[in-house]
Amino acid sequence: MSARAETATVGAARGAGRSRQLAEAIFRFRELGIVLALGLVVGVTTIHNSNFLSSTSIQQLLSGAAIIAMLAIGETIVIITRNVDLSIGSILGISAYAVGVTFENHPHIWIPFVFLIGLAIGVACGIVNGAITTIARVPSLVVTLGTLYVIRGIDARWAGGHQVGAASLPNSFTNIGYGTFLGIPYLGYAAIVAVAIATYAMRTFRTSRDFYAIGSNPDAARLAGIPVDRRLFLAFVLSGGIAGVAGAFWLSLYGSVDAIAGQGYEFQVIAAVVVGGVAIFGGSGTVLGAALGALLLNTIDSALVVLNVSSSWSSAIAGALLLGAIALDRLVSVRIAPALRTGTRRSTRG
Amino acid sequence: MSGAAATEPLLVLEHATKSFGAVHALEDGFIELYPGEVHGLVGENGAGKSTLVKILAGVHRPDTGRLLIDGTEAIFDNAKQSQHAGIAIIFQEPTLFPDLSVAENIFIGSQPLKAGHRIDHRKMRRDTAELFDRLGVRMDPDRPARGLSIADQQLVEIAKALTADARVIVMDEPTAALTISEVARLFGITRTLRDHGAAVLFVSHRLEEIFDLCQRVTVMRDGRHVLTKPIEELTTASIIRAMVGRDMDALFPKENAERGGPVLRVERLTREGVFTDVSFDVHAGEIVALAGLVGAGRSEVARAIFGIDKADAGAVSVHGRRLRNGSPTGAMRAGVGLVPEDRRQQGLIMDLSIQGNIALASLGRVQKAGLIPFGAERRFASDWVTRLQLKYGKLTNPAWTLSGGNQQKVVLAKWLARRPTVLIVDEPTRGIDVGTKAEVHRLLSDLAGQGVAVLMISSELPEVLGMADRIIVLFEGRITGEFARGQVDEDGIMRAATGTLEEQAA
Numbered sequence: 001m002s003a004r005a006e007t008a009t010v011g012a013a014r015g016a017g018r019s020r021q022l023a024e025a026i027f028r029f030r031e032l033g034i035v036l037a038l039g040l041v042v043g044v045t046t047i048h049n050s051n052f053l054s055s056t057s058i059q060q061l062l063s064g065a066a067i068i069a070m071l072a073i074g075e076t077i078v079i080i081t082r083n084v085d086l087s088i089g090s091i092l093g094i095s096a097y098a099v100g101v102t103f104e105n106h107p108h109i110w111i112p113f114v115f116l117i118g119l120a121i122g123v124a125c126g127i128v129n130g131a132i133t134t135i136a137r138v139p140s141l142v143v144t145l146g147t148l149y150v151i152r153g154i155d156a157r158w159a160g161g162h163q164v165g166a167a168s169l170p171n172s173f174t175n176i177g178y179g180t181f182l183g184i185p186y187l188g189y190a191a192i193v194a195v196a197i198a199t200y201a202m203r204t205f206r207t208s209r210d211f212y213a214i215g216s217n218p219d220a221a222r223l224a225g226i227p228v229d230r231r232l233f234l235a236f237v238l239s240g241g242i243a244g245v246a247g248a249f250w251l252s253l254y255g256s257v258d259a260i261a262g263q264g265y266e267f268q269v270i271a272a273v274v275v276g277g278v279a280i281f282g283g284s285g286t287v288l289g290a291a292l293g294a295l296l297l298n299t300i301d302s303a304l305v306v307l308n309v310s311s312s313w314s315s316a317i318a319g320a321l322l323l324g325a326i327a328l329d330r331l332v333s334v335r336i337a338p339a340l341r342t343g344t345r346r347s348t349r350g
Numbered sequence: 351m352s353g354a355a356a357t358e359p360l361l362v363l364e365h366a367t368k369s370f371g372a373v374h375a376l377e378d379g380f381i382e383l384y385p386g387e388v389h390g391l392v393g394e395n396g397a398g399k400s401t402l403v404k405i406l407a408g409v410h411r412p413d414t415g416r417l418l419i420d421g422t423e424a425i426f427d428n429a430k431q432s433q434h435a436g437i438a439i440i441f442q443e444p445t446l447f448p449d450l451s452v453a454e455n456i457f458i459g460s461q462p463l464k465a466g467h468r469i470d471h472r473k474m475r476r477d478t479a480e481l482f483d484r485l486g487v488r489m490d491p492d493r494p495a496r497g498l499s500i501a502d503q504q505l506v507e508i509a510k511a512l513t514a515d516a517r518v519i520v521m522d523e524p525t526a527a528l529t530i531s532e533v534a535r536l537f538g539i540t541r542t543l544r545d546h547g548a549a550v551l552f553v554s555h556r557l558e559e560i561f562d563l564c565q566r567v568t569v570m571r572d573g574r575h576v577l578t579k580p581i582e583e584l585t586t587a588s589i590i591r592a593m594v595g596r597d598m599d600a601l602f603p604k605e606n607a608e609r610g611g612p613v614l615r616v617e618r619l620t621r622e623g624v625f626t627d628v629s630f631d632v633h634a635g636e637i638v639a640l641a642g643l644v645g646a647g648r649s650e651v652a653r654a655i656f657g658i659d660k661a662d663a664g665a666v667s668v669h670g671r672r673l674r675n676g677s678p679t680g681a682m683r684a685g686v687g688l689v690p691e692d693r694r695q696q697g698l699i700m701d702l703s704i705q706g707n708i709a710l711a712s713l714g715r716v717q718k719a720g721l722i723p724f725g726a727e728r729r730f731a732s733d734w735v736t737r738l739q740l741k742y743g744k745l746t747n748p749a750w751t752l753s754g755g756n757q758q759k760v761v762l763a764k765w766l767a768r769r770p771t772v773l774i775v776d777e778p779t780r781g782i783d784v785g786t787k788a789e790v791h792r793l794l795s796d797l798a799g800q801g802v803a804v805l806m807i808s809s810e811l812p813e814v815l816g817m818a819d820r821i822i823v824l825f826e827g828r829i830t831g832e833f834a835r836g837q838v839d840e841d842g843i844m845r846a847a848t849g850t851l852e853e854q855a856a
Contacts, residue, residue, distance in 0.1 A: 204468045206461055213447045213458050220445035223409065224458050225430030283449035 033328075034276065034292040038299060045303040052306045059185050063177065063253050065298035066191035069291040070246045071269045072276070073198045074239030076290040077208075079273055081235050082215040082282030083140035087129060088243040089265035090151035093257075095121045095247025097155055100164030100257040103173065111173055115248045122244015123237055125151060130236030134229040140236075148266065152259075159259035166255035177253035187249055191291065194242075198287040211235060215282025271318060272297050275325045297321070358421065360385050360549045361406075361437075361518050366415030368401050375401040379415065380575035381568055383518060383549035388540060390560040390581070391553045393570035394593055394755075394785055399553050402570070403522050406551075407439040408432030430459075435518075438511030442523045446503055448496035453478040455495050456510045481509045485539055501532040508539060519543060520551040525559060529643045530844070537563055555782075556810075557586050569593055594785045604795045604817045610634030613803035614686075614772045616655060619664035624650045625827035628664070632772065632803040637794060639818030640807045642847045647827040648807045649691055652774045655805075656688040657681045668772055682711070684772075687765030689758075691776040691807070697761040698749045705731035705745040708763045734763040739789065755786025762793060773797060776807045791817060811840045823847050 045052045052058075071088050078085045095118040102114055125147065132143045166174065179186045202208040210231045214221040221228050251257050276293025278285025297318055304314045359382045366379035376398040383389055393399050404410040405417070408426035417424050419435050426432045432439075446455050453474050454461075462473040478491035487505050495506065504524055511519050521540070525533045540563060544550055554560055560567060560581070567584055569576040569592040576592045612631040619628045625647035632638045640648045654661045660676035667673060674680040681688075690696035698707050708731040709716050716726045728745055735742065738759045742752060749757060758778065765773060775794065779787045794817065798804050808814050814821055821838060823831035823846035831838075831846030 203471075206459065206463075206467070206469065209450070209454060209458065209461065209469065212450060213454075216447035216449040217445065220447060223407065223429050223439070223441065223445045225408075225428065225433050226459055227428075227430075279449070283447070 031289050031292055034296050038296050041299050041303050045306050049306045057302060059180055061298055061302045062188040063185045065295045066187040067246055067250055068268055068272055068294040068298060069191045070194055071243055071265060072272050072290040072294050073194060073287050074242035075269045075273050076278050076285060076287050077211055078235045078239045079278050079280060080211045080215045080282055080285060081232055082218060083232065084144065085129060085236060085239045086144040086266045087125060087147040087151055088239060088269060089262040090148050091122050091125045091240055091243035092247040092250055092262035092265055094151050094155040095244040096251040096257045096261045097159055099248045099251050104164055104168045107170060115245055118244040118248035119241050122240040126237035126240020129240060130233035133236065134232050156259040163256055163258040169255060173252055174255055187253060195287055195291040202287055212283055271322050274322055359383060362418040364416055366405060366412040368410055368412050374573055377573040378575055383551060385547045385549050386544055387565045388544050388550040388552050388563050390564035390567040391551055392560060392567060392589060392593060397570040398573040399570055403439065403520055403553060406432065406437055406520055433514055436516050437518045438514055438516035440504060440507040440521045440524055446495040446506060448494065450495060451492050452489060452495055452506055453491035455506055456513055481512055485509060501528050518549045522553045523555065525554060525556065557589055604637060605799060607635035607799040609636055610801055613669060615667045617665045619654060619661050619666065621650065621654055621659060622662045628829055630822050632805050634801045634803050635798050636819045637798050637804040637806055637817055639814040639821045640805060640824060641814050641821055641843050642824035646824040648824055649776050652688065652776055652807060656686060656774060685770050686772045687768060687770035689761050689765060689775040689778060693757055693761050698757055700750040701748050703746045704742055704749055704760055707749050707760050708734055708767060711764045712767045734767055738763050755782040758782055758790060770802060772803045774805045777809060778806065779813060811843055
């Protein structure tokens with residue numbers, strides 16, 4: 001796809017020689033690559049079917065991507081600390097159901113309040129994840145795999161076979177999911193604002209730099225006096241809280257909820273995060289990249305529908321893209337390593 | 351120079367004890383640091399130096415004992431509190447964040463802030479550049495720490511200590527992986543820090559460095575404080591005596607062995623960009639040292655001989671039979687053993703038992719029908735641990751429970767068990783205490799006596815001069831000198847190792 005352009009960027013960076021430009025290029029090149037890939041997918045699909053960019057399909061695409069992008073913010077923070085949160089799909093599901101049930105029982109409830117309910121449920125789940133991971137020192141992969149099933153189980157037990165239908169939801173609420181401004185759905189704006197805030201915060205605050213430090217070298221983080229456990233706890237609470245709020249947004253978009261809402265979202269989100277250039281072993285990556293990854297994967301999904309490719313192919317293609325992204329990362333880091341070493345030698349001799 | 355000590359100590363740790371389960375790592379720790387001194391801390395591995403350093407770092411909390419800073423009692427529960435007390439630690443293995451920029455590494459946790467608790471990236475960059483100026487270093491503050499040489503990583507750590515305005519700087523074996531010029535630079539910086547009134551605690555195995563740099567020395571043995579004296583009152587012999595509790599006269603006891611025919615023959619071996627046209631023989635009963643600066647390509651030659659890296663040209667043969675290029679299995683079958691430089695990463699499986707590690711390279715002899723019979727590893731290993739006088743708890747304990755010197759013995763045992771005809775040892779005594787060092791030397795000497803061809807890579811010139819029958823010096827991947835025992839002194843080797851020998855000859 002955009003491999004050629006990406007190689008060119010790397011080549012240019014290496015030619016420039018300075019390690020700083022190099023480092024910046026690595027970050028930029030990933031996001032640039034996704035944007036290029038995105039343009040390519042949209043372009044090719046539009047040529048085949050000019051309706052692809054018609055307002056309804058774009059809106060659906062952006063709304064779906066917005067939910068994944070929001071979840072990706074929290075997941076990115078967790079993965080940057082060299083952990084993983086597999087429970088976000090279940091958290092989204094139980095939060096969406098809780099919001100739906102709230103509307104059934106209190107049809108005239110103040111809308112922002114249901115988002116607070118979602119937030120509270122998500123934070124509670126995040127507290128459980130964070131507490132078990134940091135206090136019992138169990139790897140988060142196992143902890144959140146456990147809570148994935150536990151939360152989903154509670155959700156299923158609570159919901160039974162019940163479904164909250166669109167009729168129970170006030171229009172002012174579903175309007176959040178359906179409404180648009182200048183052709184872009186409200187959810188898209190919400191995601192853009194959230195990603196912008198998170199991107200800024202991840203660069204700007206000591207706490208967020210601690211996340212990177214912990215993921216880059218956990219032992220060194222302890223020696224440097226970083227309160228590692230507190231930071232990890234916070235990362236899980238953030239991830240859970242975001243997933244809880246995303247549950248409310250999810251319900252506003254889809255209009256009905258039962259016990260299987262959000263099932264499998266965790267893997268879509270992790271795929272988006274990795275495609276977006278966040279290192280799966282922590283330490284590097286950006287929220288912006290992860291959000292772009294979400295947008296790219298969702299666009300490919302929609303494009304395949306428009307191109308009349310069987311839906312079973314779309315997951316295979318998403319998977320192949322994931323592998324390609326990882327392979328590309330390896331390639332780049334292998335290529336970059338000697339350049340960084342030369343940079344060192346130069347500086348020692350100075 | 352402010353060599354004279356001030357009247358009030360900056361830091362005192364007394365009667366400190368620390369146990370890990372049944373192991374008494376520290377039984378009576380004592381250290382007293384004055385502003386404006388470089389204080390040497392020496393002792394064998396397992397003497398409790400690292401534990402003491404980690405107590406100062408706030409990593410370990412002492413079970414008993416007192417820590418006084420400026421005369422007031424302090425207790426550190428974590429690294430942050432130690433930092434706040436003005437203590438900076440430069441650990442043996444640098445502890446940087448490879449993904450973060452050099453500037454972020456220096457300021458992590460104490461980044462300069464502007465309004466709203468936001469990090470002032472510009473000021474951070476500027477401050478970093480200023481620090482590097484002060485240290486006389488040229489390094490880009492924005493480059494990631496990944497890929498920095500160990501020397502540069504240590505400079506980043508020192509810069510970190512400077513930002514914290516640390517009054518006590520602890521350096522735990524900072525020179526273990528440095529070249530001579532890098533050590534000189536580090537010493538220069540250390541003296542500057544001292545002259546500005548900092549107290550530097552300098553932990554090292556290299557006594558010549560202690561004499562070069564320190565005003566006072568503390569010796570520890572078996573977790574206890576043995577002595578603290580001004581350097582003028584000490585000699586190498588008296589320090590070693592205090593460290594091991596007995597006299598050590600023969601540090602490098604290579605005995606003359608009968609020199610047999612050539613066993614290992616390296617012909618015009620080349621790996622592009624790493625080393626070029628390297629040829630030499632090692633005879634049976636001979637120890638040949640490969641000397642040179644770090645980065646001269648010594649370890650890389652060893653790796654190519656053993657087949658870990660593929661050579662681009664040239665040949666290696668053992669007893670006249672050519673080894674397949676790039677095949678460690680082939681090299682092992684031909685009777686070559688390699689004791690690598692980095693025993694933690696490459697020499698041992700740290701979580702595997704002692705016996706498992708020893709039997710690891712000989713599983714073919716231990717196995718029966720593809721299975722390892724119960725107790726077979728133990729029987730196999732127990733013979734070797736007695737022969738090498740290993741100090742251990744149980745053979746089933748993981749390898750990380752051993753001290754550095756004893757870990758090295760396990761690596762040696764693993765290869766000796768295969769009865770090698772050629773043994774390559776890379777920095778066999780790095781980070782090993784004096785007593786164990788002598789044992790390793792005696793072992794290598796014995797092996798040569800039994801007709802093994804030994805190729806030894808070492809950065810310690812006394813070791814090279816004392817142990818080797820022949821010395822081959824590499825400089826930037828080429829052989830720049832070859833000397834027989836007694837034909838050369840430290841100066842001659844250094845001239846060859848820095849490439850100045852050839853220039854003089856030309």
